[in-house]
Amino acid sequence: MAEHDDALALAARRLITTFQAEDAKGELLGATHLEGIAVRDGLVQVTLGVDRARAGSLEQARRAAEAAIARLPGVRNATVVLTAHRAPQETAPAPQTGGHAGHGHGAASRPPAPKPQPIPGIAHIIAVGSGKGGVGKSTVSVNLAVALAQAGLRVGLMDADIYGPSLPRMLGASRRPDVRGDRLIPIEAWGLKAMSMGFLVEEDSAMIWRGPMIMGAVQQFLGQVEWGELDVLVVDLPPGTGDIQLTLSQRAKVTGAVIVSTPQDIALIDARRAVKMFEKVEIPIFGVIENMSYFCCPNCGHQTNIFGHGGARAEAATLGQAFLGEIPLLPEVRAMSDAGTPVVTEAPDSEAGRAFAAIAQTLLSRLGAETERA
Ligand SMILES: Nc1ncnc2c1ncn2[C@@H]1O[C@H](COP(=O)(O)OP(=O)(O)OP(=O)(O)O)[C@@H](O)[C@H]1O
Numbered sequence: 001m002a003e004h005d006d007a008l009a010l011a012a013r014r015l016i017t018t019f020q021a022e023d024a025k026g027e028l029l030g031a032t033h034l035e036g037i038a039v040r041d042g043l044v045q046v047t048l049g050v051d052r053a054r055a056g057s058l059e060q061a062r063r064a065a066e067a068a069i070a071r072l073p074g075v076r077n078a079t080v081v082l083t084a085h086r087a088p089q090e091t092a093p094a095p096q097t098g099g100h101a102g103h104g105h106g107a108a109s110r111p112p113a114p115k116p117q118p119i120p121g122i123a124h125i126i127a128v129g130s131g132k133g134g135v136g137k138s139t140v141s142v143n144l145a146v147a148l149a150q151a152g153l154r155v156g157l158m159d160a161d162i163y164g165p166s167l168p169r170m171l172g173a174s175r176r177p178d179v180r181g182d183r184l185i186p187i188e189a190w191g192l193k194a195m196s197m198g199f200l201v202e203e204d205s206a207m208i209w210r211g212p213m214i215m216g217a218v219q220q221f222l223g224q225v226e227w228g229e230l231d232v233l234v235v236d237l238p239p240g241t242g243d244i245q246l247t248l249s250q251r252a253k254v255t256g257a258v259i260v261s262t263p264q265d266i267a268l269i270d271a272r273r274a275v276k277m278f279e280k281v282e283i284p285i286f287g288v289i290e291n292m293s294y295f296c297c298p299n300c301g302h303q304t305n306i307f308g309h310g311g312a313r314a315e316a317a318t319l320g321q322a323f324l325g326e327i328p329l330l331p332e333v334r335a336m337s338d339a340g341t342p343v344v345t346e347a348p349d350s351e352a353g354r355a356f357a358a359i360a361q362t363l364l365s366r367l368g369a370e371t372e373r374a
Pocket residue numbers: 130132133134135136137138139140161164166238239291292327328329330331332333334335337338352
């Protein structure tokens with residue numbers, strides 16, 4: 001299978017370079033440069049870099065390249081993505097004082113890392129992360145974002161989990177976003193403006209993105225989505241401590257991060273890693289949320305601590321971080337997530353609904369304090 005994929009990658013590369021070479025005037029694909037090709041099990045993903053100013057005029061050429069690759073024998077699905085970059089003269093100056101953590105070694109010989117800038121129109125960014133996968137980070141991101149919108153804020157939700165985007169399913173929205181010029185129009189759902197790689201490519205093809213392509217996608221989501229004026233952008237990060245977290249910390253000024261963990265020891269060890277990672281990339285941490293904290297029997301109300309209740313609270317105290325609250329493990333949370341209906345809208349008076357609303361209030365006051373400080 002890998003050999004077959006290698007052959008497809010080669011064939012796709014040849015096609016793209018032929019298109020580029022045939023475009024003598026540099027008006028179509030000749031204006032792009034090949035950033036990467038990833039192939040897995042017949043799913044082909046090509047990333048072409050292009051100057052921001054040109055991106056809008058290349059949509060037809062992009063589609064033509066996509067169709068040509070899709071016709072190659074053995075291709076199950078092809079996606080060609082344009083990642084627009086700033087022209088060199090547009091690049092913001094990057095004054096760097098003190099060095100950005102994680103890039104300090106040998107800084108004298110390297111160009112300074114860009115200082116994270118606020119994104120125009122977006123007052124605050126909250127990053128939701130976890131050390132371990134499957135702890136309910138996306139569930140928490142969606143419900144906190146909707147709860148903040150219910151509290152009257154203008155809220156955006158960005159799914160930075162490029163490998164496994166789950167927002168389309170959780171929001172019950174899978175339509176393709178409109179494109180206006182070189183900008184993507186976010187999908188509106190549950191009072192939020194949302195953007196996810198899952199709106200743009202098939203869920204399984206998102207799995208094969210690689211480092212540089214991922215960074216391009218995150219930058220594009222931050223810089224080229226028509227978010228409008230937002231009080232807060234909630235960013236659902238992938239689990240772990242990789243490229244995406246680093247890219248976000250370098251590209252945008254994040255007001256604060258929230259770390260989601262279950263109370264199990266194994267999740268807590270990873271949560272500790274997540275805390276260290278946010279500290280290293282200089283993203284302030286708002287605190288820790290314990291998800292799947294306890295199971296409350298819907299019949300008799302008896303509380304069972306399936307994963308051992310209270311571990312995240314204790315761990316937060318050990319790490320000197322705030323504890324933001326606990327969300328019970330409830331079948332309706334899972335059922336509503338899977339149905340694309342957030343529990344805070346469908347069952348606001350449920351134990352989980354109230355827990356999310358309370359945590360959103362805590363975050364609201366933290367944002368208020370940050371605004372006053374700024
Ligand atoms: N409090 C909860 N009660 C019941 N089910 C929950 C709860 N929180 C999350 N789940 C369920 O657990 C599963 C994993 O949740 P989710 O996708 O939010 O986790 P994640 O940490 O974002 O995962 P990934 O690592 O894949 O990004 C989903 O089926 C979700 O519905």
